[in-house]
Amino acid sequence: MxxxxxxxxxxxxxxxxxxxxxxxxxxxxxxxxxxxxxxxxxxxxxxxxxxxxxxxxxxxxxxxxxxxxxxxxxxxxxxxxxxxxxxxxxxEGLIERDPTRKVIIKGKVPSQKKIKFLNQFQLHSLLADLDLNSKQEIGWDWMILLVAKTGIRFSEALGITPKDFDFSRQTLSINKTWDYKNGTGFMPTKNKSSIRKIELDWRTVAQFSELTKGLPEDEPIFVHGNVYNSTINAVLERHCIKVGCPVISIHGLRHTHASLLLFEGVSIASVARRLGHASMTTTQRTYLHIIQELENKDVDLVMRSLSNLC
Missing domain, CATH: 1.10.150.130 (Tyrosine recombinase, N-terminal domain)
Structure with a gap:
């Protein structure tokens, strides 16, 4: 060209x-x-x-x-x-003035948004319905659990190998992804900020230390043949319908993880690092509605505290 x-x-x-x-x-x-x-x-x-x-x-x-x-x-x-x-x-001098100056951005009225995350009760119900049998092949239900516990992206979860777990320090290293769209194998993470270590709770450590025993250190634990995003979303949908909670996607579990942390009072900076966001601005923009709810709670708390002062 x-x-x-x-x-x-x-x-x-x-x-x-x-x-x-x-x-x-x-x-x-x-x-x-x-x-x-x-x-x-x-x-x-x-x-x-x-x-x-x-x-x-x-x-x-x-x-x-x-x-x-x-x-x-x-x-x-x-x-x-x-x-x-x-x-x-x-x-380059191809045009004389910036035609984008003072542009007015319009758009259609937003359609009703699908629910993107679950509340704590709904998540508990979903996880309780998973078939977590450690004696069988590591299937999609195990990935659903791990994404819910860590907030990692689908491609990041696919790239996880046994050696990415450090069970003694209770961490999971995210340093690569899996190219499930083109089938080319391991790929770099979305950006440098996506390379991170995520702390794991003791129960997850116990479960995955047992699951990964004897598995090849450098092979992905969730990839068994061709992988499609639609497959795990279909599995997740069946669980959601069965327990009567809103149907969300595997990416919705990432939103659920972040939302629960924010509601529990975890700082935006910590949530941003855990999710692998390039900046806190991304986290703030994505979870603005939750942050606004928390700010309203903070105002109520401040007013109650002040009213108790003599």
Missing amino acids: ERDFNREELFWQYYEKWIEVYKKGAVRDITLNKYMMTLTWLKKLAPDLVVSDLNRVGYQTIINGYAEYHERQTTMDFHHQVKGAILDALD
Whole structure:
């Protein structure tokens, strides 16, 4: 592909080259796919727009067109992906002014969100329904337990090998993932912050020390042939329905783990480290609703304390 940028080419063509030059090989495949989806929408919304003609009105029209079909947060993500390319075009002198300045982000009315996490009672009911037989192959129920106890990601759980456990120190090392989508084996973690040691409770240590006895040290304990995210979600769904709790995904167990820690008063910094978030900002944004509830409880506690003062 010709990589020279010029101001007289179509904007979507410029964006396609921009992805090739700046993003391909620099971001994870899942992120690259999002950029490619953005490219598809640019072709649809502005098929004839030339780079040099891009102005605030034109850019706002693109954003408005995208917002007709997407919620505001999704539109915001689209805006950030396109804006990155536009700012580079501005630096290169292909356009004279920043057309993204003062853009108004709109979007469809958010649909009713599915419940993403369980409360403590629901989680207890779910875990009590698991078939945790240590004498059989380590199956999906064991992964459900471990994700609920640690908050690790699905791909991180798949990458766990016996040597990742340090039973004497009661920790689990997360230092790799498993590429279940393409079947290429072990892969790096999502980011450097995802490399971490997670403390385990004594019961989990006892269970997995027994489970992993005699297993190959460097082979994943949960991978037995082809692996699909939909498979464990189906197993989890059956358990949820059986015990009468909301149906959540395996990623929902990660949210459940974090939510319970926050409600128990664990600091945001500690939760962020345990989840492998790159910054506390990610944790705060993801669990804003819970943090707000806790702040309301704090206000009530402060008022009760002050009312008792003479």
